[in-house]
Amino acid sequence: xxxxxxxxxxxxxxxxxxxxxxxxxxxxDVHLGVTPTNNDKFGDYQCNAAMMLAKPLKKxxxxxxxxxxDAAELPDFVEKIDIAGPGFIxxxxxxxxxxxxxxxxxxxxxxxxxxxxxxxxxxxxxSSPNVAKPMHIGHIRSTVIGNAIDRLYRFLGYNVVADNxxxxxxxQFGLMMVGFRNFVNEEALAEAPVEELERIYVExxxxxxxxxxxxxxxxxxxxxxxxxxxxxxxxxxxxxxxxIEEFNTIYDRLGVKFDLYRGESFxxxxxPKMIEALEGRGLAKESDGALIVDLEEDGMPIxxxxxxDGGYNYATTDLATVEARMEEFDPDRIIYVTDExxxxxxxxxxxISEKLGMDANLVHVWFGLMRLPExxxxxxxxxVIKLAALLDEAEARALExxxxxxxxxxxxxxxxxxxxxxxxxxxxxxxxxxxxxLVTFTWExxxxxxxxxxxxxxxxxxxxxxxxxxxxxxxxxxxLSGCSxxxxxxxxxxxxxxxxxxxxxxxxxxxxxxPNILADYLYELAQTYSSFYQNVPFLKAEEGVRESxxxxxxxxxxxxxxxxxxLGIETRERI
RNA sequence: GCGCCCAUAGUUCAAUGGAUAGAAUAGUGGCCUCCGAAGCCAUAGAUACAGGUUCGACUCCUGUUGGGCGCACCA
Numbered sequence: 001x002x003x004x005x006x007x008x009x010x011x012x013x014x015x016x017x018x019x020x021x022x023x024x025x026x027x028x029d030v031h032l033g034v035t036p037t038n039n040d041k042f043g044d045y046q047c048n049a050a051m052m053l054a055k056p057l058k059k060x061x062x063x064x065x066x067x068x069x070d071a072a073e074l075p076d077f078v079e080k081i082d083i084a085g086p087g088f089i090x091x092x093x094x095x096x097x098x099x100x101x102x103x104x105x106x107x108x109x110x111x112x113x114x115x116x117x118x119x120x121x122x123x124x125x126x127s128s129p130n131v132a133k134p135m136h137i138g139h140i141r142s143t144v145i146g147n148a149i150d151r152l153y154r155f156l157g158y159n160v161v162a163d164n165x166x167x168x169x170x171x172q173f174g175l176m177m178v179g180f181r182n183f184v185n186e187e188a189l190a191e192a193p194v195e196e197l198e199r200i201y202v203e204x205x206x207x208x209x210x211x212x213x214x215x216x217x218x219x220x221x222x223x224x225x226x227x228x229x230x231x232x233x234x235x236x237x238x239x240x241x242x243x244i245e246e247f248n249t250i251y252d253r254l255g256v257k258f259d260l261y262r263g264e265s266f267x268x269x270x271x272p273k274m275i276e277a278l279e280g281r282g283l284a285k286e287s288d289g290a291l292i293v294d295l296e297e298d299g300m301p302i303x304x305x306x307x308x309d310g311g312y313n314y315a316t317t318d319l320a321t322v323e324a325r326m327e328e329f330d331p332d333r334i335i336y337v338t339d340e341x342x343x344x345x346x347x348x349x350x351x352i353s354e355k356l357g358m359d360a361n362l363v364h365v366w367f368g369l370m371r372l373p374e375x376x377x378x379x380x381x382x383x384v385i386k387l388a389a390l391l392d393e394a395e396a397r398a399l400e401x402x403x404x405x406x407x408x409x410x411x412x413x414x415x416x417x418x419x420x421x422x423x424x425x426x427x428x429x430x431x432x433x434x435x436x437x438l439v440t441f442t443w444e445x446x447x448x449x450x451x452x453x454x455x456x457x458x459x460x461x462x463x464x465x466x467x468x469x470x471x472x473x474x475x476x477x478x479x480l481s482g483c484s485x486x487x488x489x490x491x492x493x494x495x496x497x498x499x500x501x502x503x504x505x506x507x508x509x510x511x512x513x514x515p516n517i518l519a520d521y522l523y524e525l526a527q528t529y530s531s532f533y534q535n536v537p538f539l540k541a542e543e544g545v546r547e548s549x550x551x552x553x554x555x556x557x558x559x560x561x562x563x564x565x566x567l568g569i570e571t572r573e574r575i
Numbered sequence: 576g577c578g579c580c581c582a583u584a585g586u587u588c589a590a591u592g593g594a595u596a597g598a599a600u601a602g603u604g605g606c607c608u609c610c611g612a613a614g615c616c617a618u619a620g621a622u623a624c625a626g627g628u629u630c631g632a633c634u635c636c637u638g639u640u641g642g643g644c645g646c647a648c649c650a
Binding site for chain 2: 087462471516
């Protein structure tokens with residue numbers, strides 16, 4: 001058993017062994033471990049094996065439970081064991097063991113979370129905006145959810161490669177080239193480069209619809225670019241450079257960092273070989289001039305890997321990307337974070353990758369579309385909300401709140417706080433719900449700062465910091481780590497149990513690619529703390545009790561801070 | 576037409592097949608002489624519909640209704 005093993009792990013190992021020995025079970029599919037209870041009255045953990053074993057053992061569940069309880073010798077951290085209802089076996093942890101465990105977590109930089117990723121590499125492919133298009137609120141989910149997954153896996157010890165797979169290649173660049181040379185407004189370009197690039201694209205696109213010679217010109221410029229023409233290449237690189245620069249200002253504001261910015265173009269050279277591989281394995285065939293992979297036997301529509309004009313598309317690029325990533329990083333897993341519309345595409349190219357014999361573990365983490373109450377976002381409708389505008393608005397609203405509640409704070413600090421709170425609120429809104437739900441955007445929801453929200457958690461953290469500082473001012477000589485935690489009050493116990501469950505929240509969030517599991521946990525932890533704070537005195541408690549409670553505060557602060565950091569949400573000692 | 580996803584309090588969201596479906600917000604009623612009221616305590620309110628599987632179903636299966644999305648050269 002590892003040093004900071006959770007009670008759930010320890011108990012599960014114990015119940016599994018004990019069940020096997022008491023009932024002479026060898027191999028069984030029945031889950032013999034424990035799960036957390038959802039009600040204090042049923043103890044801290046429950047084992048449901050008795051019900052599940054009724055059939056194979058041909059005995060009544062309660063009888064099984066009773067025989068188990070009679071025969072088994074309790075581990076020392078269990079205070080009491082109970083049989084309830086149809087045959088639930090409930091475990092009550094001892095307060096002393098609980099207190100000791102919480103104390104010990106202070107020595108673990110990972111707060112009890114097992115380093116399951118040691119020696120493993122994971123590539124997380126997320127955000128992936130298109131060059132020459134401003135990021136809008138549709139990009140927030142991939143960026144924020146992807147970044148949380150990135151952080152979670154790093155925390156679990158994985159070597160994470162965060163890759164921003166930019167949309168930097170494709171037919172639109174022909175139109176961009178001719179458009180730029182004809183309609184660029186240098187002032188606008190200096191002011192807001194990507195917005196201007198988008199404007200140029202739209203104008204050029206509109207012109208192409210009416211003007212056949214314009215279309216021809218765009219096409220020939222595209223071919224020149226593809227053939228490596230120096231001038232077009234330079235212009236294309238300029239588009240990318242301007243775009244990345246602007247994306248980075250957004251990423252900086254969001255606290256998002258990538259290890260790589262490898263656009264689709266990075267894999268261009270591999271595309272012909274990829275087609276050869278498909279043909280060599282007899283996977284690809286001609287159809288209406290295009291080269292396709294027939295996936296009918298796999299229950300999917302055909303997948304085009306080379307267009308009838310000889311160009312390659314999405315699927316081919318993604319296959320080549322997998323191949324390149326396998327060669328360079330040999331990852332244990334590649335995680336793609338995109339919206340739900342791409343499910344079929346990913347299923348198709350995952351299948352083709354398998355058929356090609358690429359031994360890649362590919363995971364598509366999809367999230368629900370973001371839409372407006374009345375319609376989906378579209379450039380044509382002109383209802384797109386830019387990501388930068390959303391962040392501005394969040395910070396402005398947060399600043400208003402900060403000024404109202406802390407009018408005497410220096411302005412620079414107010415602004416810094418407003419940033420942490422505003423950005424935190426936006427992120428938390430997205431991270432606190434199941435990623436797969438469809439989201440209807442409203443300002444009110446996106447910038448929620450009341451109730452179950454980032455500011456609630458940040459407030460709880462700041463309040464603890466304040467208590468902690470006051471303690472040190474009043475009792476500067478006491479060495480806290482030398483004082484033990486004693487659990488006597490009910491609310492202390494609830495808080496300690498919550499603290500001990502942090503690793504489960506982390507694992508659940510990471511393994512299911514659902515940061516909301518962690519967000520839920522943190523909210524519950526903060527609620528439990530608030531109740532603790534309200535119901536028992538800390539600084540005015542008698543010596544000993546006081547130190548014990550301050551240590552619980554310290555653990556809570558560390559857990560909140562770490563958890564919020566994994567969601568990419570910043571904390572401040574004073575708000 | 577085929578396929579994927581979704582439906583939980585008035586509203587916005589939770590709930591690895593487990594016990595009495597949790598929060599927030601809006602409503603009502605309390606709590607600053609006391610560690611920060613961005614808070615706490617109390618109260619009321621929900622599983623679309625019809626079947627099925629199971630000791631046990633919001634969760635799994637089938638059907639219905641209502642929504643979102645995808646399905647040959649856009650990524």
